[in-house]
Amino acid sequence: MSGNFLPPVQLTASGRPVLQRNEIECFYLSSVDLISEDEPTNIPFPNLKSGLLILTSHRLLWISDSSSSESTGAFAVPLAAISHIFSHKKSIKSMFASPRIRFQLSLTPDGRVSGHGLRSVVATIVLRGKGDCDAFLAKFWENWRARAWEDDGPAPGSSSNSGSAPASSGIYSSDGTVRMVGVAGILRKEQEMWESTDKSLQDAFQDLNALMSKAKEMVMLAEKMRQKLLSGSTSQTNASNDEEMGTKEEMQDWLLSVGIISPVTKESAGAMYHQQLSRQLADFVKVPLERAGGMVNLIDIYCLFNRARGTELISPDDLLQACSLWEKFDVPVVLRKFDSGVMVIQNKSHSDEEVFTKIKVLVMKPDTLRAGISASDAARTLGVAPAMAKEHLLSAESKGLLCRDISPDGFRFYINLFTEIDRDDLHLVKDHGIYATWVRANHAPQ
Numbered sequence: 001m002s003g004n005f006l007p008p009v010q011l012t013a014s015g016r017p018v019l020q021r022n023e024i025e026c027f028y029l030s031s032v033d034l035i036s037e038d039e040p041t042n043i044p045f046p047n048l049k050s051g052l053l054i055l056t057s058h059r060l061l062w063i064s065d066s067s068s069s070e071s072t073g074a075f076a077v078p079l080a081a082i083s084h085i086f087s088h089k090k091s092i093k094s095m096f097a098s099p100r101i102r103f104q105l106s107l108t109p110d111g112r113v114s115g116h117g118l119r120s121v122v123a124t125i126v127l128r129g130k131g132d133c134d135a136f137l138a139k140f141w142e143n144w145r146a147r148a149w150e151d152d153g154p155a156p157g158s159s160s161n162s163g164s165a166p167a168s169s170g171i172y173s174s175d176g177t178v179r180m181v182g183v184a185g186i187l188r189k190e191q192e193m194w195e196s197t198d199k200s201l202q203d204a205f206q207d208l209n210a211l212m213s214k215a216k217e218m219v220m221l222a223e224k225m226r227q228k229l230l231s232g233s234t235s236q237t238n239a240s241n242d243e244e245m246g247t248k249e250e251m252q253d254w255l256l257s258v259g260i261i262s263p264v265t266k267e268s269a270g271a272m273y274h275q276q277l278s279r280q281l282a283d284f285v286k287v288p289l290e291r292a293g294g295m296v297n298l299i300d301i302y303c304l305f306n307r308a309r310g311t312e313l314i315s316p317d318d319l320l321q322a323c324s325l326w327e328k329f330d331v332p333v334v335l336r337k338f339d340s341g342v343m344v345i346q347n348k349s350h351s352d353e354e355v356f357t358k359i360k361v362l363v364m365k366p367d368t369l370r371a372g373i374s375a376s377d378a379a380r381t382l383g384v385a386p387a388m389a390k391e392h393l394l395s396a397e398s399k400g401l402l403c404r405d406i407s408p409d410g411f412r413f414y415i416n417l418f419t420e421i422d423r424d425d426l427h428l429v430k431d432h433g434i435y436a437t438w439v440r441a442n443h444a445p446q
Contacts, residue, residue, distance in 0.1 A: 005111060006046060007113070009063070009074035009075060010074075014280075014329060014331045015063070016279045017061050017074065022057075022261070023057055023148075023261075024148075025054055025055075025056050026268055027139045028054055028055075029055075029129065030052055032053035032127060032129070033050065033126040034051070034060075034123065034125060046075070051064045058079060060079070079144050081105050081106050085101075085104075085137075085140060086101075086102040086122075098127055098128055099133035101133065102123070102124050104123075107121060263312045265312050278321075278326060278329065281301075282332075282333055285301055285333055286332075288300075289345070289347055293383050293384055294346055294350040295345070297387065301319075334346060339395075344388070359401070359402070362378065373414075374412060375390035378393055390411070
């Protein structure tokens with residue numbers, strides 16, 4: 001019934017909501033009910049119990065608590081569909097009850113929320129958990145009045161004259177001034193755009209405060225450029241050469257790492273900061289892990305994640321605490337610590353046995369049987385950094401697959417043949433095993 005009344009919300013693999021274009025998360029509340037205390041009998045308003053409520057610049061997002069069996073799913077209340085927010089009245093009775101915030105929703109004749117509905121219903125937010133009701137209400141009013149969803153503009157490819165008439169026509173604008181038309185108008189508009197862009201860049205680099213205030217605009221600009229490159233590369237694949245395509249892909253990767261449009265902050269998430277940071281981090285590491293073969297050093301992730309967050313930097317302790325919470329969530333990544341103390345993030349599907357198999361094939365080659373392999377040799381085969389390759393080699397050594405030799409040139413790893421020696425006669429080698437198999441394969445009579 002909720003899906004018929006409220007639009008559903010798409011969630012990521014970690015349970016985070018998929019945001020709309022230019023949508024920013026602003027406030028979090030845990031253990032929240034979304035109900036209607038005075039619902040009309042002909043409007044089946046859904047009673048959503050015990051969930052996470054996220055206030056964004058565009059919507060109210062309610063996500064079901066996984067431990068709750070009464071309500072499941074994730075639903076949204078568009079701020080554009082809210083026609084009024086009632087003031088929070090304090091009384092003696094309210095001091096002993098859960099805080100409540102009421103707002104009025106517009107409905108279409110078929111009972112769906114809409115900004116142009118003819119009917120209405122009063123919805124109630126009931127705060128069962130610990131949360132600052134006054135701070136949330138103030139932010140609720142601020143976002144509703146800001147009407148950020150109106151600044152997004154029409155969707156790409158939409159027609160400007162599909163429905164309503166334009167606000168002005170002819171050579172006069174709505175305020176009575178003469179509009180610039182023809183080639184002169186196009187040139188003037190282009191000049192104004194460049195002047196506005198130049199002023200934004202000058203303001204952004206005046207001081208740190210101005211840079212922080214312009215960070216959101218810079219991230220949005222980078223995202224628009226990335227989307228334009230993506231659309232251009234798909235539509236002109238046949239006409240582009242390999243060098244041009246490689247340049248576009250590098251540009252897309254750079255723009256992708258510029259920033260997260262809506263980073264989780266302590267100000268917006270409050271007590272749920274590390275929980276939401278953990279989920280956002282699990283979504284973020286998906287691309288770096290795919291490029292690195294399923295495992296990335298924790299230090300590298302710390303640098304990439306902080307670079308993507310822009311001015312909202314996190315501490316190493318925050319990163320460790322966020323990673324440690326993955327055990328409680330159903331996310332496809334885990335934090336791993338090697339015996340040497342090096343910590344990495346890896347996919348749950350990552351298999352050490354597959355890595356050991358590749359190492360075994362490399363170390364059994366005729367040249368490497370005599371000279372051994374280094375971390376750099378393993379790095380080229382595995383497609384990882386030498387530091388990570390060394391950890392894999394040490395792990396293989398701990399499993400008894402390899403043994404090592406320490407020389408002035410560094411570590412050299414060899415196939416472990418000590419297990420091939422016959423314990424009853426140390427001067428004999430078993431007639432079965434790695435060495436015997438290799439000898440038969442390479443010295444068989446022709």
